[in-house]
Amino acid sequence: MTYLDYQATTPLAPEALAAMLPLLEGNFANPHSAHALGRAAKAAVEVARDDVAGLLPPGGTVSFTSGATEALNWAIKGSTGGIVTIATEHAAVLDTVAAEARRGRDVTVLPVGPEGLVDLAAARAAIKPGVGLVAAMLVNNEIGVIQPIEELAHLAHQAGALFLCDAVQGYGRVLIPDGCDLIAVSAHKIHGPKGVGALWIRDGVTLEPLLHGGGQEPAGRSGTLSPSLCAGFGAAARVAKQRFGADHAHAEQLYRAALSRIAGDWTLNGAQEDRYPGNLNLRHDGLDVARLISDLRDIAFSAGSACASGSGRPSHVLQAIGLSDAQARSSIRIGYGRYTSEDALMGAIDRIVAAARAQSRAA
Incomplete structure (x- = not known):
């Protein structure tokens, strides 16, 4: 199987697994308990907290959550005043903002241009x-x-106003600007485990809690943490920091090689320059994407966001950049990164191009 769906999730790093195993096999204690085992579990959580913070701006605190969706909900629902966001945001933002609008908050959703960049005048x-x-x-x-x-x-x-950055896809991959007040991140997008994320909160910023019942985390988030998940997140973040330059250079090399390999009847969706190079969203007009995925079952790629798969709706992101429903439904997303070899990516692209060409001939 050639795995090319890095935007949906990433393979677990060996270092993350190694950090998790002792806490899964040995110390099962609650990290919020005062006894020696609890304090040892808490120590592992605090080491992980520091490692996660190592990829974030200075002057803030990391609060662990169940994932980025919770972190984004907390940041949005815990703030006050009107909300401004962008039409191409993740559903975890857009759906939460819509819920807040139903509660009476003023909401503005900004348009983007054909390249997917926000209209700064708006x-x-x-x-x-x-x-x-x-x-x-x-x-x-x-x-x-x-x-x-x-x-x-x-x-x-x-x-x-406060500024909330959904850095899920950028964390560990591109530099995060210092001007943010709230930053949501997720472990499983940087080769960590699923089920854990974090909200970074700038010093001096306060939010109403989303979850009540103990306030175990620094900013008041309630719930018993999983030391093993936190440790896996921390190890993944530590490795991502160490490999930051190498991982980015590898993604850039794969991006250049992939673009040179794609035939002329494919169109890149979104900006060619202002983008993370580990993502290719490609359109082939008239393509039956479901059939393509079925024909190439040993290649893992997607028709768009995993969070919206099965909905039957065309991508709201592709619609926002001006694509028709038919064009949006004729687009695929290829994601790659640290563990993707150039040979594997080129071989998969050759097969995708050939399968699409065969569809066109049969039409």
């Missing part, structure tokens, strides 16, 4: 006094586009 007009939160994704999970986070954070602060 942002300047929308981000004004009365807005309490601006939320934007650093690296888009479907098309890999990198938004101008520093500019948006500056506009938010000028208006007296």
Whole structure:
């Protein structure tokens, strides 16, 4: 199996597994208990907290969560005032913002251009006094586009608002700007385990709790932490920091090689330059993507966000950049990274191109 779905999840790093096993096999204690075993479990959590923070700006605190969806919900629901966000955000943001709108909060969803970049003129007009939160994704999970986070954070602060960055796809892959007030991250997108994420909160920023019942985490999040999941997250973050340059260079090399291999009847969705190079979102008009995936079952790639798979709806991200429903349904997403070899990627692309060409001939 050739795995090319890194935006959905990444293979577990051996270092993360090694960090988790002792806490799964040996110390099962509650990290919030005061006895020696509990203190040992807590120590493992705190080491992991420091490692996760090592990829984030200085001057803030990491609170562990069950994942990025919880972190984003907490940041949005725990803030006050109007909300400004972007049409290409993840459903964890857009659906939460819509829920807040039903509760009476003012919400503005900014458009993007054909390359997937936010309309900064519209942002300047929308981000004004009365807005309490601006939320934007650093690296888009479907098309890999990198938004101008520093500019948006500056506009938010000028208006007296907090800036929330969904850094799930960018954490450990690209630098996170210092201007953020809240940052949501997830372990399983950086070769860590599923089921754990974090919300980084800048010093001095306070949020209403999303979960009540003990307030075990620094910013008041309640619930018993899993030391093994935290340790796996921390180890994955530590390795990502060590390999940051090498991993990015590898993704860039694969990106250049892949683009040179794609035939002329494929179109890259989203910006070619302002994007994370470990993502290729490609369109072949008239392509039956479901059939393509079925024909190439030993290649793991996707038709879009894993979170929306099975919905039957075309991608809201591709619609936002101006694609028709038919064009959106004729697009695939290829994601690769640390453990992807160039030979494996080139072989998979050759087979995808050939299968699409065979479909065209048969039509």
